[in-house]
Amino acid sequence: MKQLNxxxxxxxxxxxxxxxxAAGCAQTSSSSTAFVPxxxxxxxxxLIAPKMDVVRVGFIGVGQRGYGHVRRMSHIEGAEIVxxxxxxxxxxxxxxxxxxxxxxxxxxxxxxxxxxxQDMLARHDIDIVIISTPWKWHAPMxxxxxxxxxxxxxxxxxALTVEEMWDIVDTAERTQKNxxxxxxxxxxxxxxxxxxxxxxxLFGELLHGEAAYIHELRWQMKEIEHKTGSWRTGWxxxxxxxxxxxxxxxxxxxxxxxxxxxxxxxxxxxxxxxxGRAAYAQREFPANHQRNQLNYIAGDMNTTMIKTVKGRSIMxxxxxxxxxxxxxxxxxxxxxxVFAGFPNRIALEKGGNLDNFHEWEHDMNPWYDKYDHPLWKxxxxxxxxxxxxxxxxxxxxxxxxxxxxxxxxxxxxxxDGAAWSVISxxxxxxxxxxxxxxxxxxxxxxxxxxxxxxGIVGS
Numbered sequence: 001m002k003q004l005n006x007x008x009x010x011x012x013x014x015x016x017x018x019x020x021x022a023a024g025c026a027q028t029s030s031s032s033t034a035f036v037p038x039x040x041x042x043x044x045x046x047l048i049a050p051k052m053d054v055v056r057v058g059f060i061g062v063g064q065r066g067y068g069h070v071r072r073m074s075h076i077e078g079a080e081i082v083x084x085x086x087x088x089x090x091x092x093x094x095x096x097x098x099x100x101x102x103x104x105x106x107x108x109x110x111x112x113x114x115x116x117x118q119d120m121l122a123r124h125d126i127d128i129v130i131i132s133t134p135w136k137w138h139a140p141m142x143x144x145x146x147x148x149x150x151x152x153x154x155x156x157x158x159a160l161t162v163e164e165m166w167d168i169v170d171t172a173e174r175t176q177k178n179x180x181x182x183x184x185x186x187x188x189x190x191x192x193x194x195x196x197x198x199x200x201x202l203f204g205e206l207l208h209g210e211a212a213y214i215h216e217l218r219w220q221m222k223e224i225e226h227k228t229g230s231w232r233t234g235w236x237x238x239x240x241x242x243x244x245x246x247x248x249x250x251x252x253x254x255x256x257x258x259x260x261x262x263x264x265x266x267x268x269x270x271x272x273x274x275x276g277r278a279a280y281a282q283r284e285f286p287a288n289h290q291r292n293q294l295n296y297i298a299g300d301m302n303t304t305m306i307k308t309v310k311g312r313s314i315m316x317x318x319x320x321x322x323x324x325x326x327x328x329x330x331x332x333x334x335x336x337x338v339f340a341g342f343p344n345r346i347a348l349e350k351g352g353n354l355d356n357f358h359e360w361e362h363d364m365n366p367w368y369d370k371y372d373h374p375l376w377k378x379x380x381x382x383x384x385x386x387x388x389x390x391x392x393x394x395x396x397x398x399x400x401x402x403x404x405x406x407x408x409x410x411x412x413x414x415x416d417g418a419a420w421s422v423i424s425x426x427x428x429x430x431x432x433x434x435x436x437x438x439x440x441x442x443x444x445x446x447x448x449x450x451x452x453x454x455g456i457v458g459s
Contacts, residue, residue, distance in 0.1 A: 181417030211248025271299025
């Protein structure tokens with residue numbers, strides 16, 4: 001081996017020392033408080049926009065999800081659809097024709113290039129923008145929307161990286177505009193009922209929650225040129241972590257007052273082998289098909305554990321690959337008992353109908369009678385008539401418009417969307433580092449300590 005002189009030795013020692021320091025810093029950054037950038041505006045917790053007699057709406061993206069949003073929004077009093085943008089003429093015209101068939105004013109249509117939406121944002125007769133596009137567009141479109149003086153309502157997830165989420169938070173605080181990630185599951189009948197139960201203290205002090213998105217979606221791999229599978233499939237070859245954490249996590253977070261008295265502290269994550277997508281591609285496509293050229297790295301099942309500042313634990317799972325029944329878990333455990341979903345069941349030490357917490361109560365009718373949320377009692381029947389995942393989509397839009405027209409704060413804010421969505425990139429970071437614990441940023445910059453928990457609105 002070549003003999004090192006003194007200068008080479010010192011140089012090598014310096015490099016080794018620097019590497020050791022860097023490794024130590026990397027460990028510290030993941031296991032201690034996450035970096036929080038300097039605030040550029042002021043908090044938007046509890047933000048109330050000036051009342052609007054009519055909420056003028058623009059849409060970006062009206063394919064599968066967005067078209068349903070157009071239909072439901074057209075049935076809400078006080079909402080006027082002004083403009084729609086999409087890069088595909090067929091879905092653009094489909095939405096316009098639906099509104100015309102209902103006898104409503106035809107909206108202005110923006111089409112063609114990817115940035116055509118910016119021309120729509122230049123209008124001065126739009127108050128809010130509904131964004132239902134592929135994930136990579138959520139952050140830039142939300143930021144452009146707020147910078148144009150409009151409120152942004154974004155499909156899940158809010159963004160894809162920690163940096164994007166901070167950019168969105170900073171923009172919301174600087175512009176004082178709402179940026180709500182539209183987590184529709186928070187408006188499901190069962191989730192609203194459980195929130196009401198929690199607020200009335202039925203489960204005692206909360207200890208643990210479980211959330212999931214377990215939904216077999218391999219068939220979307222056959223959507224090649226258009227529709228959700230055309231872009232979503234690729235993420236299974238880009239990120240090994242929880243690709244879609246918010247549907248189950250949103251309700252559990254509201255039960256636990258996350259960002260409103262408690263917050264996520266850190267997480268640790270692990271994934272199973274990634275086998276199902278490759279096997280499905282081999283079975284369903286020719287050997288030379290593009291689906292067989294991808295290296296699927298996202299584990300078929302990802303399990304992430306979150307610890308809150310108050311010491312509570314939350315398990316979040318993601319699996320859109322394996323053959324199994326749909327589930328979001330929706331479990332909340334307290335010192336007096338537990339509720340679990342899929343199927344719904346409850347067990348209480350005190351206050352249960354069976355007077356036996358060793359057995360599940362499966363008959364939920366008495367619980368609906370007593371604890372149905374006032375929002376569902378008032379609007380549930382209409383929500384079910386107008387559809388969207390059992391009515392939760394319609395109720396979400398109705399509630400959004402109601403708050404804007406009546407000068408009330410929205411039920412979900414930009415901090416919620418960022419906290420729930422950031423689990424995806426951070427879980428991938430943990431998986432890549434032998435399930436190392438990763439600190440979760442405090443997007444509220446400490447304001448969570450004094451924020452008011454989400455209440456139960458009156459009927």
